[in-house]
Amino acid sequence: MIDQNVNLDWRDGNTPVSTQFDDPYFSLEDGLEETRHVFLAGNMLPDRFRPEFHIAELGFGTGLNLLTSWMAWDASGQNTPLQFTSFEAFPMSAPDMRQALVAFPELYNYAERLVQAWSEDPSLSTLAGIDARVILGDARKTLVQQDFKADAWFLDGFSPAKNPELWGANLMLQVSEHTKFDGTAATYTSAGLVRRNLAEAGFNITRVAGYGRKRHMIVAQKRAS
Numbered sequence: 001m002i003d004q005n006v007n008l009d010w011r012d013g014n015t016p017v018s019t020q021f022d023d024p025y026f027s028l029e030d031g032l033e034e035t036r037h038v039f040l041a042g043n044m045l046p047d048r049f050r051p052e053f054h055i056a057e058l059g060f061g062t063g064l065n066l067l068t069s070w071m072a073w074d075a076s077g078q079n080t081p082l083q084f085t086s087f088e089a090f091p092m093s094a095p096d097m098r099q100a101l102v103a104f105p106e107l108y109n110y111a112e113r114l115v116q117a118w119s120e121d122p123s124l125s126t127l128a129g130i131d132a133r134v135i136l137g138d139a140r141k142t143l144v145q146q147d148f149k150a151d152a153w154f155l156d157g158f159s160p161a162k163n164p165e166l167w168g169a170n171l172m173l174q175v176s177e178h179t180k181f182d183g184t185a186a187t188y189t190s191a192g193l194v195r196r197n198l199a200e201a202g203f204n205i206t207r208v209a210g211y212g213r214k215r216h217m218i219v220a221q222k223r224a225s
Contacts, residue, residue, distance in 0.1 A: 089139065
């Protein structure tokens with residue numbers, strides 16, 4: 001188990017808001033649909049799913065993106081586990097994770113398995129049915145130590161204005177270096193800082209319609225070397 005080391009406020013009873021970054025963990029409108037719009041559709045998923053497909057993520061949070069991807073993977077008819085690697089500096093407790101995920105009854109069967117595994121080991125070594133791994137600590141230090149190359153990235157840190165460390169040029173370069181040559185990335189933000197850093201790291205950037213009240217978001221494709 002892990003100790004609670006992130007301070008939360010709650011809106012409407014089950015939407016967690018980081019007091020450190022003054023930012024909600026998911027859309028106040030509909031977090032599940034936001035994940036589907038931004039991270040699945042933004043990475044052209046599930047159309048690109050294939051055996052050994054690997055999703056990587058900055059900002060594990062409540063685990064909502066993992067659960068949504070896992071359910072989509074199973075629904076697509078894949079018969080091997082999805083690979084999912086996430087980086088998280090401020091893990092929440094299992095009870096808080098369960099409270100947050102109550103908002104998404106469609107994910108209940110997956111969420112219960114996640115919360116149980118998280119309470120046993122937040123690296124998710126005991127989570128069956130998906131090849132998942134959460135790497136705790138500052139991604140600026142931990143990503144460089146990894147040797148995988150992802151097919152798709154979910155860039156889901158807190159707002160760049162409030163959490164610029166997770167959107168910096170050096171970290172975006174590491175994201176690029178840990179992306180396959182035809183890989184993609186997507187994020188809910190369209191901030192100029194993020195666009196510039198991803199472009200300089202080797203991605204072609206496109207602004208597309210965001211979710212809900214967000215006018216734009218970013219989708220990115222890694223350029224051939």
